Amino acid sequence: MPAPTLSQRALSLQESAIRKLDLTVALHPNVRWYRVNIGQPDVPTPRPLLDAVHNWDVNVVAYGPASGLPAVREAAARYHSRWSPGLEARHVAVTQGGSEALLFAFTALCDPGDEVLVPEPYYTNYNGFASVVGARVRPIATRLEDGFALPTDEVLDQHLTDKTRAIVFSNPGNPTGAVYGPETLARVLAWAERHGIFVIADEVYRRIWFDEAPTSALEFEQYRDQVICIDSLSKTYSACGSRIGFLISRNEQLMEKIERLGQARLGAQPLAQQMALSALALPESYYEEVRGIYRRRVDALMNALSELPGVKAPRPTGAFYAMLDLPVDDSEAFARWMVESFRHEGESVVVAPGPGFYASNDKGRTQVRVAAVLREADLRRAVELLGLGLEAYPGRLR
Numbered sequence: 001m002p003a004p005t006l007s008q009r010a011l012s013l014q015e016s017a018i019r020k021l022d023l024t025v026a027l028h029p030n031v032r033w034y035r036v037n038i039g040q041p042d043v044p045t046p047r048p049l050l051d052a053v054h055n056w057d058v059n060v061v062a063y064g065p066a067s068g069l070p071a072v073r074e075a076a077a078r079y080h081s082r083w084s085p086g087l088e089a090r091h092v093a094v095t096q097g098g099s100e101a102l103l104f105a106f107t108a109l110c111d112p113g114d115e116v117l118v119p120e121p122y123y124t125n126y127n128g129f130a131s132v133v134g135a136r137v138r139p140i141a142t143r144l145e146d147g148f149a150l151p152t153d154e155v156l157d158q159h160l161t162d163k164t165r166a167i168v169f170s171n172p173g174n175p176t177g178a179v180y181g182p183e184t185l186a187r188v189l190a191w192a193e194r195h196g197i198f199v200i201a202d203e204v205y206r207r208i209w210f211d212e213a214p215t216s217a218l219e220f221e222q223y224r225d226q227v228i229c230i231d232s233l234s235k236t237y238s239a240c241g242s243r244i245g246f247l248i249s250r251n252e253q254l255m256e257k258i259e260r261l262g263q264a265r266l267g268a269q270p271l272a273q274q275m276a277l278s279a280l281a282l283p284e285s286y287y288e289e290v291r292g293i294y295r296r297r298v299d300a301l302m303n304a305l306s307e308l309p310g311v312k313a314p315r316p317t318g319a320f321y322a323m324l325d326l327p328v329d330d331s332e333a334f335a336r337w338m339v340e341s342f343r344h345e346g347e348s349v350v351v352a353p354g355p356g357f358y359a360s361n362d363k364g365r366t367q368v369r370v371a372a373v374l375r376e377a378d379l380r381r382a383v384e385l386l387g388l389g390l391e392a393y394p395g396r397l398r
């Protein structure tokens with residue numbers, strides 16, 4: 001009897017770089033792990049979000065509308081109107097995390113064989129969303145030495161084909177920590193309009209920046225048909241498990257199709273949408289507090305890293321990740337060696353290997369990503385462990 005076979009799409013799905021080492025970590029529950037490999041902050045979720053869950057009082061846990069509860073859509077539109085005036089509830093769809101918003105965007109824009117441009121290194125899961133819809137990520141190199149600046153128009157032109165449907169980037173950047181301002185956004189949007197392609201601006205870290213606020217793609221109302229913005233409760237409110245995100249666009253035809261995609265999965269969870277209502281009602285001072293927390297953490301992380309010989313660590317200007325260049329020639333082997341073999345006083349550190357943030361495995365081989373998701377003292381200890389590990393590593397280069 002022939003064995004049942006899976007689709008090529010399923011077979012081509014990459015294993016997440018971030019999750020790769022988790023299996024080994026799980027085998028050693030007696031080690032104290034400093035997990036700076038994932039974007040799961042230990043910051044307490046604000047009380048009003050938890051109260052919203054406790055106070056939810058219904059007789060029937062019913063389905064909600066496909067594009068989200070009207071009150072949540074209105075609240076999200078009002079919130080984004082603080083810097084992108086004129087947004088209305090109909091421009092917002094509530095999704096199951098920013099992840100589903102991205103998946104919906106890729107689904108709505110791409111047919112099999114289409115291409116999506118992505119400045120590299122990039123958030124690994126873009127590969128997954130592209131694979132699911134049969135599209136291909138076409139990476140465009142950016143460099144650690146230039147602070148991962150977005151490529152020039154000439155470089156973008158070189159990567160454009162008749163299959164290109166969109167350019168997607170996160171601003172602030174995961175894993176780069178780069179923040180794109182008004183000139184960069186204006187340039188890329190104008191370029192996208194000239195070529196009739198969409199811009200998917202993944203702004204899930206928008207509230208976390210250290211020098212200048214990132215510019216939202218939604219601020220450019222003239223590109224109403226081009227722009228799709230992705231937002232989420234996960235990082236801003238330390239509510240990763242709420243699984244609530246937003247897809248926001250003024251493109252009416254697109255929003256109609258997003259509503260249909262939403263209908264196919266019958267709506268995002270109404271209980272978690274209560275958290276969204278509380279989150280979106282928080283005062284501006286809340287966001288200043290969050291920025292302060294991550295600024296102190298990133299400072300602690302960078303100060304500690306500056307003490308490590310042979311490690312290059314550009315300071316992130318947003319989000320809470322830093323891409324490091326290490327004196328090793330295979331950061332995957334090094335990260336694995338750390339979790340399998342390196343212990344200091346019963347403790348060790350988990351970092352995310354660089355190649356997972358590139359389209360091909362031969363790039364980012366000297367890099368790792370670390371996330372400032374722990375308290376300052378824990379981050380300092382994590383960097384100390386990284387330094388001790390590098391000293392002890394048999395494959396160290398210099």
Ligand SMILES: Cc1ncc(COP(=O)(O)O)c(C=O)c1O
Pocket residue numbers: 039096097098099100123170174202204231232233234240244245
């Ligand atoms: C750049 C970026 N976009 C989207 C997401 C997905 O977030 P969510 O938890 O809202 O699905 C993440 C999560 O780490 C991310 O880093």
